Amino acid sequence: MNWEIVERELELRTSRSSGAGGQHVNKTESRVELVLDVAASQGLSRRERDNIRFHLGNRLDGQDRLSVTDQSDRSxxxxxxxxxxxxxxxxxxxxxxxxxxxxxxxxKANSRKRLEKKKRRGEVKSGRGRVRW
Incomplete structure (x- = not known):
């Protein structure tokens, strides 16, 4: 992954943050959302794109975009x-x-145990036959 290229490809969106904060929240766009189009990214190899789809498939939207938001601070x-x-x-x-x-x-140990148990069970059953005097 070439982070410098990926960083240039990121789409930055800002909006007003939700939650407490009074008037400051109502007039500043402090919420930040970063969006990366994984399918079109030049900073990722094909293998890396496939791995991202495998590991982060539930985080991707319908157009193979990955987004991260942060609104934890006032700044x-x-x-x-x-x-x-x-x-x-x-x-x-x-x-x-x-x-x-x-x-x-x-x-292998389990297979060996199973075969030994089978053999013992067979010996028990063979002893149940007709008794010949």
Whole structure:
């Protein structure tokens, strides 16, 4: 991932923050939303895009866009920094390779135990036959 290119591709949106804050909230746009179009990003390789779709598929909208919002502070500048940090962490977590699939199979020790148990059970059953004098 080339963060410099990805950072330039981010779309920055600001809006008025919700919640408490009185008149300050009503007149400043301190809420920050960062949006990245994953499908069109030049800073991500094809493999990284696929990994992001795998790991962060529930965070993507219908057009393969990933968004992060922050409105925790009164300052737009601080919220922008936090949103950038959150986006970077999210992308770094998303570009890791998916876990390898393991083939299901019995452990050797379990197979051996099962066969021994079967053999013992067979011996018990063979002793139940007709008694010959």
């Amino acid at each position: 737009q500048h601080t919220n922008r920094k936090r949103a950038l940090s959150a986006m970077r962490q999210l992308l770094e977590r998303g570009i890791r390779n998916p876990p390898k699939k393991r083939t299901a199979g019995a452990f």
